[in-house]
Amino acid sequence: MEAIRYYKPDELRQMTANRRQEFSVLFQKLKKKKPKNLDAIVHALHDEAFDQFDCLDCANCCSGISPIVTDKDAERLAKSQKMKTVDFINQYLYVDEDQDYVFQQTPCPFLMGDNYCCVYENRPRACREYPHTDRKRFYQILKLTHKNCEVCPVVYAITDELTKRDW
Template sequence: MKITYKTPEELKLLTDKIRPETLVFLKKLKKKKPKKLDDVVHVLHYDAFTNFDCLDCANCCKTIGPRLFDKDIERLAKHLKLKTVDFMEQYIKTDEDGDYVFKEHPCPFLLPDNYCIVYESRPKACREYPHTDRKRFYQILDLSHKNCETCPVVLEVFEELKKENF
């Protein structure tokens, strides 16, 4: 299934429309705990990314922010040639969960052409997003379902997973 949408709002509406069916599917997956889930998801991940360029989208950078760890902050500060304390003062806040996050959305390092000016030093959460290529995908089914609202690749992976015989 090729996911087509024009705006992040349209992607969220599409996700909301199919949410009931996806929740039923997730419940079934959680109950069965299929052993081949990682293998199937990884193939779907790579297939989806052969036809998708994140630079055409950047919804993740525009709408959600990564949780930042001390190493991320230090790496970003170094990349920008700032002292860590100055970087934090300019770009970071603590959210309601006590996590470090960027003060603003879209990401302060996202350029109008969807390129990232700190790409080589981007946070771990950014490097790993959308998590559809990680091991033990079973552990992040709910997070991944939430990511369908942001990432068309995740939505496509879920739609293709539904076709599998689990």
């Protein structure tokens, strides 16, 4: 895998748009074939990518998208802020069009100027799992992965590497 560099969100959106057809064909193939070794390949690419890329240099995810916040996440975050859950929800969250709690604002209200998260130990599950390139049954999240190419340089790089393989 080539060295992964930081891209601004606008750059990643444009790069992904330029390759939309190519990525769509790849993801359609993977969804149809469900290669048995897909998880192993993606997990190896994930590990290689994160050996060379530091999320603290980027924070595109924290500054540009809002994670789904579960009830458990809200309770944990409220406790960490010494707030009642209902007060935390009222101050920080809203229900989106999919009926999920998400943060009212981006960047994330807990993202600090140095790209550290001031609630890191208590962050939502969606943040813990992002960018989801190390999860099992990767073929199930291909649509999400395609969308995440626009946000995360690592997801873009992994997808780029997948296009180079003969599926």
